[in-house]
Amino acid sequence: MKGLVYKGNNTVKLQEEPMPKVEAPTDAVIRMTKTTICGSDLHIQRGHVPTVPVGRILGHEGVGVIEEVGPSVKSFKKGDKVLITAISSCAACGYCRRGMNSHCHTGGWMLGNTLGGTQAEYVKVAHADSSLYALPAGVDEGALVMLSDIFPTGLECGVICSKVQPGSTVVIVGAGPVGLAALITSQLYSPSQIIVIDMDENRLSVARDLGAHHTINNASGVAEAAAAVLKLTDGIGCDSVIEAVGVPASFELCQKIIAPGGMLANVGVHGASASLHLEDLWHHNIGITMGLVDTVTVPMLLKLVAAKRLDPSKLITHRFKFADMEKAYATFGDAAKHKALKVLIEYD
């Protein structure tokens, strides 16, 4: 079979790879029908994720058809169509029983990290019963691929952690796929005002189309962007602040635009230290959260998509055949130039 392999030196290559096999009794092997590329795959390609060895097949998002299951898999059989979640989890360990699937003692972020990933013709998924979901009938598979990672991330690490509530004010810093997924899912909670901040005018225009009440281009710096948010919020700042970039400047901005009593949810993966201004914030009665997605909201998101209350396919800007995977990486890797948000990879 073919797989898209991390070759080191900022390179990925589509090449012949061994077929994955059921090894543990709880494994399943899936024939992929749709996958996509995540910003994290680009981090790996660029050598920023040392846990991923050269030679690994990348990808942790996708849908497919079960090819084979281990003897202990109870919920799925050959031929079932499934959504693969970015986090594989056992559902039994202490962390899983607290909903912290990303810290599962025998799982977590495995696909495209510690195990071969979904950007292949076949993938092995560990803990199949608790890491796969049956696809609802009649829903576009491309839309469902967005539920493997970016929608649960925007919702769990962004919207839920920042406690968006009816009537609250929300600011999302970063209008990439994750920030836009937070924008879409925040609207499920009826906030009174949503502000989106980015430097990319195309992404800000998408944010307006997706329901942002105000957008701010922060190319001129943190102070100007903070002043613009304060102007829009009677000098108070926002109740829910969602950081969806992962750079110090963005975390800096988030601290300047949080209202007293607010929540700052850091979603971004930071490769460098950022400052925390306790001297300005100690008396604000705020909370700060951060962490990995647990994919615990996938069942709820599946219901919303099936009920047509949520349309994640709005973030798909490009489609490629699996044979053109390398071209897909080149396009997604220069997302600003290509106005790319999510690229969908199709197998037939």
Ligand code: NAD
């Ligand atoms: P992306 O790179 O596509 O989007 C980031 C956006 O931030 C871009 O539109 C860019 O123009 C904008 N930006 C850059 N610097 C900025 C600044 N100083 N101020 C405002 N905007 C700025 O990334 P994405 O795929 O949307 O992911 C967003 C972040 O979420 C990344 O750090 C990613 O690694 C992280 N992530 C976290 C989890 C998790 O489990 N916590 C899961 C998936 C992704």
Ligand code: ZN
């Ligand atoms: Zn577990």
